[in-house]
Amino acid sequence: MRADWTPTTSRRGVLLGAAAVGGLSLAGCGGSTTQNHPDSNSNQGGPEHGPRTRAPGEGGAGVVAQTTDIPVGGGKVFADQGVVVTQPTANDFKGFSARCTHAGCTVSKVENGVIVCPCHGSRFSATDGSVKQGPATQPLKPTNITVDAGQIRLLA
Numbered sequence: 001m002r003a004d005w006t007p008t009t010s011r012r013g014v015l016l017g018a019a020a021v022g023g024l025s026l027a028g029c030g031g032s033t034t035q036n037h038p039d040s041n042s043n044q045g046g047p048e049h050g051p052r053t054r055a056p057g058e059g060g061a062g063v064v065a066q067t068t069d070i071p072v073g074g075g076k077v078f079a080d081q082g083v084v085v086t087q088p089t090a091n092d093f094k095g096f097s098a099r100c101t102h103a104g105c106t107v108s109k110v111e112n113g114v115i116v117c118p119c120h121g122s123r124f125s126a127t128d129g130s131v132k133q134g135p136a137t138q139p140l141k142p143t144n145i146t147v148d149a150g151q152i153r154l155l156a
């Protein structure tokens, strides 16, 4: 067998192609120092993402997650839909805007009962969205969700 593949040219092409195709995703998945601009919709997150409704802000109807995706006492950020879904206690689901009220970054995670913004360290209660730690001074905006047959949907 003959290898026609030219490492120099092909490798460059592959790298450029990967950057072009995955540029936004890579920027959003970088983690610690990425400044999530509110309009970027760049945080693709993990495999738990629901359908890509591409709703700007927190509008749009559609299934965000299965109830089993949301841990009791925790929650998940669905950056594409601009929403954080939490389950403070069993079968009590809450929805909040994922847009931090400080400067508009997308919050990144829910841990230890708080929703964390990676930009300047604000933390919000996973139960009611209230500010637990600044610099944010306003709570996360509630988002209307419904839970039906194990599916969590966003209401417009």
Ligand code: FES
Pocket (backbone or CB within 6 Å): 100, 101, 102, 103, 104, 105, 117, 118, 119, 120, 121, 122, 134, 135, 136
């Ligand atoms: Fe969230 Fe500044 S934008 S803490």
